[in-house]
Amino acid sequence: MNALRALVLHDIKAFLGNRRALIVNLLCPILLGAFMGYFFSDHGDNGSRITVMVVDEDQSALSRRLLEGMGKDKALEVRPVEAAKAMEAVRRGKASAALIVPAGFGDAAPRNLFQQGVRPVLTLLVDPSRTTEASLVRGLLAQHSMEAVSGEVFTGPSGLKMLKDSAADIDRNPSLDPSLRKHLHGLYDDLSGLNTSGAMKGREGQGMSVPYDLKEVEVTARIGAKYNGYAHSMAGMGVQFILFLGIDAGVGLLVMRRTSLWQRLRTAPVGRRTFLLARILGAAASAFLLLVGIFAAAVGIFGVRIQGSMFGLALVSAAFALFTGAYGLVIASLGRNPEATRGLSVMVTLFMVMLGGAWVPSFIFPRWLQQATLVIPTRWALDAMDGMTWRGLGLSSALVPAGLLFGCALVMSLVAVLRFPFEDK
Amino acid sequence: MVPALACAGLSRRFGRRTVVDGLTFALAPGSLTACMGPNGAGKSTLLKLLAGTLAPSEGEARINGMDARRGGAALRRTLGVLPERLGLFGNLTVEEHLLMAGRMFGLGKEETRLRTGQLLRALDLEHGRETFADRCSMGMRKKTALALALIHNPSVLLLDEPFESVDPASARAVHDLLAGLPGRGVTVFFTSHALTLSERIATHFLFLDHGRLVRLAQAGELEASLEETYFDHLPPLSPEDLPWLGSSPS
Structure with a gap:
């Protein structure tokens, strides 16, 4: 337990200690999210x-x-x-x-x-x-x-x-x-x-008109609550950059295997499971902290309100963070060398992010694709985050997506533990 | 008595190249063995095989009777290793390395702090305790790595060139520290090119050449000085004349 804690704390410290990387990791999703949020918001102008x-x-x-x-x-x-x-x-x-x-x-x-x-x-x-x-x-x-x-x-x-x-x-x-x-x-x-007859005098040009007035009501968390486009865009960009963090963790592990740090860790009394679990938890903790920072900016700067369950949002964020940690480890387990693995995993990640609706809402996709993307974890995370923010849904709406994300993380962790080349050949 | 270190037909090949070739030897607990040989003799590879971080192609290595590859956490707790390339985290300070290592080896918080302070003083690292590893001099890095090998009080130490890259005072401190270990029952196996320092402290000498065991001798068994014995077993290179060196540039 001590070894696990020491390794996880080291990863968190490394993440928080590199201030420049931390700022870039935080600013990039916020800036992109701000741009996309503005783009998809109704500004009431021309x-x-x-x-x-x-x-x-x-x-x-x-x-x-x-x-x-x-x-x-x-x-x-x-x-x-x-x-x-x-x-x-x-x-x-x-x-x-x-x-x-x-x-x-x-x-x-x-x-x-x-x-x-x-x-x-x-x-x-x-x-x-x-x-x-x-x-x-x-x-x-x-x-x-x-x-x-x-x-x-x-x-x-x-x-x-x-x-x-x-x-x-x-x-x-x-x-x-x-x-x-x-x-x-x-x-x-x-x-x-x-x-x-002159009966229409003063009403020249008046003909048939639409026989009703239309009252549009935005269905958000509650009547009168304005939709905030930044809620979705910040969640979307957060999901994207957190997955990039997962790639970094996975590729970093592949790089580490080539260095003397690997020899150092292999001489410590740390077994395969403890070591890999520590990597997952370390990356997950970093991912969770990053998500907290992004949502804090969304609330503090862009006026996003958590109109649903705060606990639900935390649960989904934690589940997605854990998913990210396991995702990074699967990358490290299946990858052969860091260079090729990085390129391939970036492509897979961008597909997941795009199909999950992080860039543009998924309703823009053809109907068959909308159905197909229901099996993509990023879609579960984004739909749940939308639910907990602007849709104002309760904790119960977060339980299924969070459970699916936890389940995926578990399966990927098992694959990683079985496949990761822990022993030097 | 179970040997602290034992190899039986230990070999390691990289492709067609045999780097360690059928080594068989055993070292008793409390021995302090200097492993010597020219560059490329297989010393560092042997150390990795003993530490269990590299799989042998043939044969086996045992530490305190446990298979070096399969001993698991129990074996690791008895083993202190100074690897060839040190293996330090660039984003941790000297002190943080020791604090982390102590926790990883299962020491309590207080015990880790106590030993960290003592090791920093013993190895003259106190002034650089808050320096990040990637900003340390090579000597400081080497001493930090050595402290990491010691902090959990191992019964077997495997050290790759502990005297190299450190200043004379630090080399002396490392020398003194190692010299006292056999008396406490700690087995030390180190590689080195520092003949004088090695001669002063080692109880055994193991000569390697092209991966083969040339000689394993107790200190008292050497017929001549270590340097003479070394060159008896491992002849010096015949120098190539380089007539252009020192001539006026054309």
Whole structure:
């Protein structure tokens, strides 16, 4: 027990004693986490608006009304440009999409509101790498065009002409059911009356609108608690850099085997299990301290709140720290030489971190990948850390992921004890 | 009586090269043996085989009757080793090395502190007790490593060149310290090129050449001085004439 304690204390002291390395180990995840947290946070400014270039080839009252409506939308930043520049802006990534309103749109669009004819074609140029934004633009375009076209029908001159033309059209259609013809005439007459009566005076352009107000509620720890993007990014970067610490511990052990320190340790009354356990616990303790430092910075500097179980967060952090210690030892057990092992383990770690959702939230992945990543330990750790911070979940939500991480650490430790080349050949 | 150190057909090969070649000898408890031989004779490899940190290709080494490779923690507690390349942690001070070693060898906190202070004084390391190992001079590092070999009161000491790289006063201190150990029942086996110092304290001399045992003799059995005996068994190199040395540069 004394030997185990002495070795673990030595590792912790070595970790804390190298001030420069400690500062770098602490600052790197915090700085990267700060950058990513800022990137994924809603700042309530124009920064998150979708830029859409618009080309108005119609220059009608209706096209102007449509673009005006889009311009007032909080989600969009509408920029009128010439046709030649619109495509270039999308190609260069300066805009997510570009909308081209063709000549004749103002005449043709109202006509197609109540009957099927030759519909005008709006062209939407989209950036294929920003499909989510393009989908949003399509939806908002449908809303604003319906509002603009119906407004034109109710109050505009082209709407009145459209109603007269439509009435003539149904008279020319002998196959139309007499009863339907009668009701359609009634509808067109009423709308024409509304358009010409002056009843809509002061409400020009007002048409159909979305028949509800939408109240968005952020589902975080409790109603009214704002989502803090730094909670996830700090946890993500913490997980990443702690795994790097595990790599350092593993590769460090491989390097040590080449040095006289190994001879020194081999002459001490320390068995294989004690020695390897000490390495796991030493690395785990260092990893845990680093996580504490990162979360302290998240709380103190970036306003992250532990809205769930503090004990749960500590439990998950401890489990992940232990996982990291065992991970380092597995690297040392399976690696043949430090140089090759470092490269390979960095690649594996980056995959784990990326698929675990540390860089970007996992919902961005295809559905099959989201399911596949459920078996990745970094995902368990990150989901649990999210749960204990901004989601405000209780201790019970931390028990399963912590148990899985402890289990993984145990399995990896067993592999390491069996595989590690303790004896010199 | 069980020998403190014993080898039977001990060999070690690295690839096709045989570095230690079929050594068989036994040393009684309380003996102080100087292992001598030219560079590359296999002295350091023999020490590693005795310490159990290197596996033999053939044969076996035994310490106090225990297999050097399989003796485990019980064997390690009886053994003090000064390795060839010292094996110090660069991020620990001289004193921290001793405190850590004491704990690893199962000593209590107080006992470790007491022995640490005594060893620091005995080896003239007190002034550098708070110096990190990677900032110590070679002599200080050597003495620190020697203190680490002693702190747990081993019954067998395996020392690789304990007198080299230390100043004359420290070499004398190490000499005096080692000289007193056989009287306390401690067995010492050390490698060295310091013939004069070795001659003064050793009770046995073991000469190695190309991994083979050339001679194992008690101090009283030597027919001549150690230096003469050494060169009788291990002839000096015939010097190559280097006519360009000292000539004017062209």
